[in-house]
Amino acid sequence: MTVLVFLDPAYPAGRIADASKPQLMATDLGATRGDGVFESMLAVDGHARKVGMHLERMASSAAALQLDFPAPQVWEPAIATALAEFARVHGNAPAVVKLMLTRGPEGAGSPTAWVAASPVPESTGRQREEGLDVLLLDRGYDSSVAERAPWLLLGSKTLSYAVNMAALRFAKQHGADDVIFTSSDGKVLEGPTSTVVLAVVEDGVKTLLTPELESGILPGTTQSALFAAAEKEGWQLGYGPLEPTHLMQADGVWLISSIRLLAPVKSIDGSPVPVSRELTDELAALVETVL
Ligand code: PLP
Numbered sequence: 001m002t003v004l005v006f007l008d009p010a011y012p013a014g015r016i017a018d019a020s021k022p023q024l025m026a027t028d029l030g031a032t033r034g035d036g037v038f039e040s041m042l043a044v045d046g047h048a049r050k051v052g053m054h055l056e057r058m059a060s061s062a063a064a065l066q067l068d069f070p071a072p073q074v075w076e077p078a079i080a081t082a083l084a085e086f087a088r089v090h091g092n093a094p095a096v097v098k099l100m101l102t103r104g105p106e107g108a109g110s111p112t113a114w115v116a117a118s119p120v121p122e123s124t125g126r127q128r129e130e131g132l133d134v135l136l137l138d139r140g141y142d143s144s145v146a147e148r149a150p151w152l153l154l155g156s157k158t159l160s161y162a163v164n165m166a167a168l169r170f171a172k173q174h175g176a177d178d179v180i181f182t183s184s185d186g187k188v189l190e191g192p193t194s195t196v197v198l199a200v201v202e203d204g205v206k207t208l209l210t211p212e213l214e215s216g217i218l219p220g221t222t223q224s225a226l227f228a229a230a231e232k233e234g235w236q237l238g239y240g241p242l243e244p245t246h247l248m249q250a251d252g253v254w255l256i257s258s259i260r261l262l263a264p265v266k267s268i269d270g271s272p273v274p275v276s277r278e279l280t281d282e283l284a285a286l287v288e289t290v291l
Contacts, residue, residue: 001089005082007070007113014078014115016085028112030102034160036111037061041221041258043095043117046083050258050290051076053221058099061156067103070113075099078115086117094120096259102159124260128284131266131275132177132255134191136244137167143183143241146216154216164192178255180247180268187215188242194255194263195220198242199279201251205236208283209250212240222256225290226283233286244268252279261287 004023005014017023030036039054048054055072062069079097086095098116105112146154153160167179180196181189188211190196195217200207208230210223227237247253253265253273262284264275 002116002118003082003085003089005078005085005115005117007074007078007115012077014081016081017114019116023114024112025105027106028102028104029106030100030104030112030159032106033103034158034162035065036100036102036159037065037067037157038101038159039099039157041097041099042120042261043083043086043097045092046087048079048083048097050221050225051079053224054099054258057157057219057221058101061158062101064150064153064156065103065158067101068111069101070111075113075115082115082117090119096120100159120259127177127260127263131264133175133267134178134180134255134265134269135171135174135176136182136269137170137179138184139181139189140184141216142185143187143189143215145183146214152216155213155218157218161192167192178263178265180255180265182244183215186243187211187240188244188247189215190217190220191255191257194257194260195223196242196247197223197226197254197256197262197283198247198250199252199276199283200249201279206234207236207238209238209242209246210240211242215240220256222258222261222287222290226256226262226287229286229289230283248273250274252276254280254283256287 002019004017004019008015039058041054059069095117101113104110171179198209254262256262264280266275
């Protein structure tokens with residue numbers, strides 16, 4: 001069961017709402033145009049991970065849409081209320097905590113904002129254990145479009161995820177589990193809901209690589225936290241540009257994100273890529289240190 005808590009000036013700790021009843025106006029621009037921003041974060045033992053990073057990224061997504069962003073001091077009590085209510089219903093099960101902010105009902109001129117807490121889908125554990133068959137799909141933009149065309153909102157986490165979901169359905173129809181988008185000029189970008197990370201181990205030197213943000217990808221909070229933790233353990237870090245050959249030649253490729261954490265890629269377009277249990281365990285342990 002999903003727990004809903006709306007941000008509401010009359011309720012300083014947020015207003016709990018019934019997720020089985022209609023709660024949103026049918027004219028809400030989040031629903032009619034996907035005009036809004038969101039975040040998904042993982043909560044373990046009643047504690048939401050990387051809240052500061054998620055609120056910071058959401059604020060910058062909101063700024064890109066010229067959307068007023070409620071202060072962290074308004075979100076935080078609502079998150080706490082949602083997690084307390086979730087614990088009352090689900091005990092100490094981990095939760096997906098979503099923060100949603102839309103432009104609000106047409107003509108109202110005030111945003112709608114709420115927190116949703118729900119159980120973590122079982123598929124996330126399976127994908128971490130079994131790994132992913134991935135397709136490379138062309139996103140159709142070149143890797144310099146983000147700066148040239150800021151209205152595309154590349155790099156913002158908007159509610160317009162229909163394209164990302166369509167790419168995942170396309171992969172599933174073609175026997176794969178997930179997608180790595182490429183740019184029209186052949187650069188590796190990101191997954192529809194994840195950041196791409198690869199590892200190269202040479203002469204005992206371990207390097208983690210990820211595509212550069214300038215290519216129009218979302219700045220991943222998990223990637224950023226993993227890189228900071230890995231650097232402390234002596235890993236070298238690198239930021240693109242990457243091409244599919246780099247993925248094929250790597251010692252390991254992962255899709256990483258806040259909920260699924262770190263899932264190894266086992267094939268790309270039907271060609272096997274090495275899956276290292278040792279590297280996966282080492283990086284997964286580093287991700288677990290990120291609270
Ligand atoms: N890239 C995209 C497009 C995403 O939707 C997500 C998360 O949903 C990520 C990357 C990973 O971001 P994070 O690690 O902050 O969850």
